[in-house]
Amino acid sequence: MSDAYIALADGRVLEARARAPGRTRGELVFTTAYTGYEESLTDPSYAEQILTFSYPLIGNYGVRTERFESESVQPRAAVARELTDDVADWLAEGDVPAVDHVDTREIVTTVREEGAMACGIAAGPDATAEDAVEEMEAC
Template identity: 80%
Template sequence: MTDAYVAIEGERLIEARTRSPGRTRGELVFTTAYTGYEESLTDPSYEEQLLTFSYPLIGNYGVREERFESDRVHP
């Protein structure tokens, strides 16, 4: 994981962590779901959106590939 920064209009900067290298831009959206994050991360409808999860334990129980909506994450 590497340091990341989310710049929001109005010059606000949020520090974060990421596994994806490089730069990107998109609409910042969120989900309050506490299950189904595999589907959300691989759902093509989230393409060009920055998906934020509000549930603090996302990823603690692993990832099940059979729950993927597609074969890749849509940045």
């Protein structure tokens, strides 16, 4: 059973694993960078968005504050194929929902073909697919 859900504006709901709990909504976007995840997560240009990482492992060199672009995490949520504990804990400390164990290639392909879209995320032990859909519909 999943404990996180990602609702997309195209009607799909993807199951995932919660790494940092919460509910949120925003414009779903992606980055193809394979380094610089701290920079991406603190980049003000991602404010109010849900950031998907196309690179499969995020966090392999920890969280280094000297890499930050701003004082805090800017996206409303993070989506990855796999997040390390360091990154997941950092996002949880900042109350930023984070999910992994999802096919980010599918998400990136969808956004490339259909453009950025509304997205809702519900993550945590009580999360339901309906919660994620409610968040997406509130965008």
